[in-house]
């Protein structure tokens with residue numbers, strides 16, 4: 001019984017950060033990033049009981065926070081009975097060590113928190129390998145000093161590996177485990193490459209659903225294709241790319257791929273380990289950038305997405321911004337300005353609003369759009385009829401005295417090829 005109680009206990013956490021006022025606003029600590037940190041903490045089963053923010057343009061190299069703030073934080077930990085302190089930044093191994101010594105509490109940073117959530121949500125073999133690899137690479141340089149604390153304190157955020165296992169904290173074992181995981185990942189990569197090669201042969205046009213975490217990518221995939229991918233109001237619900245076919249109204253087939261969400265300050269170990277998953281965006285022909293149109297932070301979200309896409313080498317692909325969750329809008333928003341001149345649509349994936357408009361935009365992005373035309377083919381041109389049937393785009397057929405009246409879907413090239421047979425209306 002006591003075992004279950006410890007498992008379900010939510011950790012009490014204080015969140016902390018330094019607002020530097022830096023020009024790189026996306027990497028600074030602000031009210032918004034702290035709000036996001038609280039949501040991350042909640043997803044990892046920790047409850048934020050207090051917030052400490054320091055305004056300081058230069059970070060303390062050894063301790064991250066200034067001396068006075070550390071004292072304040074220590075007192076708050078005692079008063080509020082907090083188990084751990086979560087920092088809204090990636091801390092250096094030395095900073096973590098010094099802060100833990102000064103506070104006498106467990107210290108984790110944003111990266112560790114995100115890695116912990118990924119570890120909880122990884123379902124497939126590939127996801128699990130990638131997360132554990134990222135976690136161990138992150139942990140290795142931070143083990144000195146922390147290892148003893150981690151084993152002393154037992155469970156908690158940052159100690160969980162994928163699939164309810166505990167993370168290895170013995171340095172020698174970690175090295176061995178890392179090389180094993182790297183080999184496993186290599187196999188998975190080969191398999192993924194094989195699948196890609198097969199898809200390429202099939203010549204299917206691939207659209208990737210990308211965007212900030214919780215924007216509604218999986219909900220949209222489900223809406224468009226009838227798939228049943230898990231869509232949840234928690235961060236990083238999707239870790240594995242799911243592919244589904246979508247048939248457009250002119251019968252062209254495309255593939256949609258759901259992808260792992262982005263977030264500010266995504267740990268670089270995670271990006272590295274998830275490279276082959278994230279590369280789905282690089283291999284896509286075009287991107288549907290899904291954004292929560294009702295979130296006041298949507299412009300920052302789009303900026304983060306665009307930066308990460310550039311880093312992955314997918315920044316130049318044709319894009320359509322999909323402002324989602326319009327059902328939640330309480331006032332009009334200028335999506336034209338927010339899209340920065342890129343093509344966009346406004347939809348609600350949940351309610352199904354304007355999904356037709358989105359489909360029409362997709363049909364324009366995918367090359368080879370077909371138009372419905374009616375031809376009249378004389379009976380002595382049998383080979384033309386068989387060509388049209390071979391292309392499998394015949395909608396209807398009728399036998400008249402002067403020939404076969406055939407309605408079919410033709411792309412621009414075929415339209416020109418058969419234009420002499422256009423039936424007069």
Ligand SMILES: Nc1nc2c(ncn2[C@@H]2O[C@H](COP(=O)(O)OP(=O)(O)OP(=O)(O)O)[C@@H](O)[C@H]2O)c(=O)[nH]1
Nearest residue numbers: 214215216217218219231232236237238261349350
């Ligand atoms: N009100 C509203 N909620 C939506 C809409 N689309 C998605 N949601 C909700 O937003 C939450 C996140 O949706 P997901 O589809 O899981 O989002 P995602 O982008 O796949 O998220 P991750 O996989 O975690 O990165 C869920 O609770 C959805 O029900 C929408 O159009 N309107």
Ligand SMILES: [Mg+2]
Nearest residue numbers: 217218237238
């Ligand atoms: Mg998802």
